[in-house]
Every structure is written in structure tokens, then in C-alpha cells.
Amino acid sequence: MITIESLVEQGxxxxxxxxxxxxxxxxxxxxxxxxxxxxxxxxxxxxxAAEETWLNTRQVRELLNVCEGTLNLWAKRGYLVxxxxxxxxxxxxxxxxxxxxxxxxxxxxxxxxxxxx
Numbered sequence: 001m002i003t004i005e006s007l008v009e010q011g012x013x014x015x016x017x018x019x020x021x022x023x024x025x026x027x028x029x030x031x032x033x034x035x036x037x038x039x040x041x042x043x044x045x046x047x048x049a050a051e052e053t054w055l056n057t058r059q060v061r062e063l064l065n066v067c068e069g070t071l072n073l074w075a076k077r078g079y080l081v082x083x084x085x086x087x088x089x090x091x092x093x094x095x096x097x098x099x100x101x102x103x104x105x106x107x108x109x110x111x112x113x114x115x116x117x
Contacts, residue, residue, distance in 0.1 A: 005029050053093040057082075060091045064099060074099075 004026040007014065060080075061068060071089075074080040080099050082089035 054090040057089050
């Protein structure tokens with residue numbers, strides 16, 4: 001049996017007579033694929049989070065060579081946001097690495113240069 005989905009995948013250029021049952025089956029297959037993709041994405045995010053290494057404020061200050069006031073300012077601006085664990089701030093090592101390498105957000109050196117201008 002040829003399905004709408006198989007025709008779409010093949011890139012067929014045909015005229016179809018479609019019944020409501022065919023449309024329902026096609027919609028259900030799209031919904032099912034979307035649910036599966038979201039579950040895979042959620043599982044991947046959870047495994048990344050489980051593998052994440054966390055650093056305390058002292059470790060981050062030493063790695064980035066900044067003071068605690070700078071970390072507080074960056075947290076307020078959303079540049080490097082900590083996670084509260086009890087009464088301590090913990091930073092994802094991947095976020096600290098992003099700041100070190102200048103990925104997605106501006107680098108520490110360009111941030112400091114702007115502040116000095």
C-alpha cells in the first residue's frame with residue numbers, strides 16, 4: 001500500500017484523491033515522529049546534564065581571573081549564570097569554557113575592553 005508519507009519522501013509530483021482516513025493516518029504519523037524526536041532531544045539533554053561538571057565560585061574566579069563582583073555582574077546580565085545549590089553558586093564547566101573561548105557570547109577580553117572604553 002502506498003501512503004501519503006511515502007509519496008512525500010519520494011518527492012512524487014502526483015495528484016491525489018485523499019480520504020479523511022488517509023489524512024488522519026498521515027497526521028498521526030507526523031505527530032508520532034514529532035513526539036519521538038522530542039523524546040530523543042530530551043534524553044540527549046538529560047545525558048549532557050548528567051555528564052556536566054560543576055565548578056564553585058572560587059574555581060571559576062581562578063580560571064577566568066576575575067573577582068566575585070565581576071561574576072555577580074555577569075550573572076545579572078545573563079552572561080555567566082550560576083545555579084544555586086543550597087547557599088552556594090555553582091557554574092557549569094561548559095558555560096565557563098564558553099566564556100573562556102568567546103563562544104555564543106562575547107569573550108571575557110572583549111567584555112573587559114568595552115568596560116574600559
